[in-house]
Structures are given as structure tokens and as C-alpha cells.
Amino acid sequence: MVNYPNGKKNSYHALASSAGGRGMALEKDINETNSRYLEEDLAVIHKKPTPVTIVKVDYPSREHAKITEAYFKLPSTTDYNGIYRGRYVDFEAKECTLKTSFPLKSIHAHQIRHLDAVLRHGAIAFVIVRFTHLGITWFVPAEDMIRYVNETTRSSIPVAWFEEHGVKIPFNYVKPVDYLKILDRLYFEDRQ
Amino acid sequence: MVNYPNGKKNSYHALASSAGGRGMALEKDINETNSRYLEEDLAVIHKKPTPVTIVKVDYPSREHAKITEAYFKLPSTTDYNGIYRGRYVDFEAKECTLKTSFPLKSIHAHQIRHLDAVLRHGAIAFVIVRFTHLGITWFVPAEDMIRYVNETTRSSIPVAWFEEHGVKIPFNYVKPVDYLKILDRLYFEDRQ
Numbered sequence: 001m002v003n004y005p006n007g008k009k010n011s012y013h014a015l016a017s018s019a020g021g022r023g024m025a026l027e028k029d030i031n032e033t034n035s036r037y038l039e040e041d042l043a044v045i046h047k048k049p050t051p052v053t054i055v056k057v058d059y060p061s062r063e064h065a066k067i068t069e070a071y072f073k074l075p076s077t078t079d080y081n082g083i084y085r086g087r088y089v090d091f092e093a094k095e096c097t098l099k100t101s102f103p104l105k106s107i108h109a110h111q112i113r114h115l116d117a118v119l120r121h122g123a124i125a126f127v128i129v130r131f132t133h134l135g136i137t138w139f140v141p142a143e144d145m146i147r148y149v150n151e152t153t154r155s156s157i158p159v160a161w162f163e164e165h166g167v168k169i170p171f172n173y174v175k176p177v178d179y180l181k182i183l184d185r186l187y188f189e190d191r192q
Numbered sequence: 193m194v195n196y197p198n199g200k201k202n203s204y205h206a207l208a209s210s211a212g213g214r215g216m217a218l219e220k221d222i223n224e225t226n227s228r229y230l231e232e233d234l235a236v237i238h239k240k241p242t243p244v245t246i247v248k249v250d251y252p253s254r255e256h257a258k259i260t261e262a263y264f265k266l267p268s269t270t271d272y273n274g275i276y277r278g279r280y281v282d283f284e285a286k287e288c289t290l291k292t293s294f295p296l297k298s299i300h301a302h303q304i305r306h307l308d309a310v311l312r313h314g315a316i317a318f319v320i321v322r323f324t325h326l327g328i329t330w331f332v333p334a335e336d337m338i339r340y341v342n343e344t345t346r347s348s349i350p351v352a353w354f355e356e357h358g359v360k361i362p363f364n365y366v367k368p369v370d371y372l373k374i375l376d377r378l379y380f381e382d383r384q
Contacts (some may be wrong), residue, residue, distance in 0.1 A: 044309045046269050051241035052259060069243060070259040075377050081273060086314030088280035117236045122278030 001002040026130045029176035045082030101156035115142040138166035211283040218287045218322045223366035237274030287322040293348035330358035
């Protein structure tokens, strides 16, 4: 594993976000947006539960099973999937606390393989990357991200790359990460 | 909640299967089948992780977070989804230890609502029901299951209904629950 400029702490944060509960602003925003989509019957897209290996369960009563020993597992797929306008939709979302680049180790190799596999079968697949200190949330087609990962020798993606390959996701208070708007434009040719 | 003939024990078993680990034969068979589909690049379909609410996490070291208190959550969606031949696929799987009927409370109301929602958006949605003592695994289109649930006053589905609305899922050692064969016939008109 290669170190990157700002030290290890950020990557630890990124890991902790999907696991422990810190730095979950993006996740919260996406969940809120997905709830809206669901309420308005626009799309059915959910976050998958955090994968854990359950080792010990206590049954003090039938209804109240209590897990007393469990461990976080590496996810074998992305965090979000569902259906929009008849198409299978699949994506991963990452927060990045660096200002100049996005560390590639934030996205696991099997997540890249997963995105590649669903694309082969006809999915709309992408990655959402939020640079928290820059206040920008990018939509990146999985095709572009995969190509970069396969061709680069770097351990991170510079911010300038996002300017070229990404689309800024519009923010509004009701739908904080309104990515369906971008799908309409990129995949359904609703160009207005 | 209504009781059904053989007493409550079975339904507890069914619950425990997705949670604690008993009676997971069907889940294991489906996971094995899905792994094969993935290896052969036929489809990308995964089981979602069991949803848990994590309350307490110990961090004895950075790499080894240990969850020491967590609880099972009711799933808000079905257990399985993914993509096949460009279509979004979504299903729930249940084992039934009764010989004469399938208790409706095995499937939660929000799972039925979820199946209904994905159907509206163009999904292939279905339910797999295995009668363990009869040795039969049924494929039931979600449309039929939803119609039954909405129209019935009963608390279970009699076995005879499956004979009429279901399709028996073929078994083979490599793919123990080979449901893609049925999708080909029912949704892609590959009738041989």
C-alpha cells in the first residue's frame, strides 16, 4: 500500500464512515435523496446494509436477539443499487477529505471488478465522490473510473481529472444529491 | 398476528434463518448458484447483507473493530437483487417447514410493497419458496404473489396454489437453484 500526502488518517476516516459512523454526511444525503425518489415513485434505489460477520448471538427472549460479537466484512459489491426507468442502477459513494486528489485505495479492487461486471450486463454504473473541503460532489461514470484505475500507475486521481470526466451533482434541500437528473441527461438523452 | 396449524415454532425458524444461522439450506443453495452465475458471467446477482443496527463498537486496534452490541433489523427490501441480460432482477427467498401451506407472515408487508414498487419500474421480480419436507422449490412471479396477498383473507397460501401459479426450479449439483433457466422462459421468450 502506498502512502499519500496527507497521511493515513483520512483513509481511516473513509473506512470508518462505512463502518463505525463518522463522516457519514454523504451517505446520509444520498439516503435522504433515495427516500425522496421512493416517495415520489421515481426510482427504487437503496443502500445495502453494512456487511458484518456475526459470531455470537444472545437470545434473552424470542423477540430480542442480541448480537454480542460481530466484525465488519469487506464489501464484495458496491453500496447502492436499484432500478430507474427500467434500468439496473449500481453505484459506490465516497467522501474524500483531501483537497487535491482522491486516493484510489478508497475503492476496493472487488468493487471495481463488480462495477465492470454489471456494466457488461447492461447496467448504469457510476461512482459519487464528494470532496468535503471543496464542497463539490462529483458524478463519475464507472467506465471512466475503471479506465483510469486500469491505466494509471498513480495511487490517486487528481482533482483536475474530475473536472474533465465528472459531472457536478446539483444540490437542493429536498434532494441533497440529485443524481437522477444526471442519469436523465447521460443515459436517457433527455437533453433540455 | 394469526396462528397457523403447526404452531409458532416454524415461523421462528424462518426468522432465525435470515438472522442467526439455522435452516439456511436454501440461502446457501442460492448463494452457490449465484456464485456460479457470476463465475460464468451469466448474471450479477447477490444476497444483501443481513441488516443490523450497530450500537457499540470496540476498537482494540485500528484494523480490528469489534462490534459488541447490535440488533437485527427488519429488512425494508428483499434479500436478493442484481442484473441479468440487461434487466433488473429482484427476489425474496423463503423456506417453509409446513407441508400444506406457506404462512404469509413469512414475507413482511414492506417486502411486498418493495416487490410491487420495483415491478412498476420494470423489474423482473419473484419469490422463491422451498417446501423443505416436500423437497420442492417453487418460483413464483411477484405479480401473482402480490395479487394473492391483496385479495386473500387467509393467513397462508395452500400448496395447491403453487402448483397452479408456480414453476418448479430445476436442481443440479452445480447450480442447486437454477432460476435463470426460468427467467429465460418466462421473461425472454427463449422457449425451446
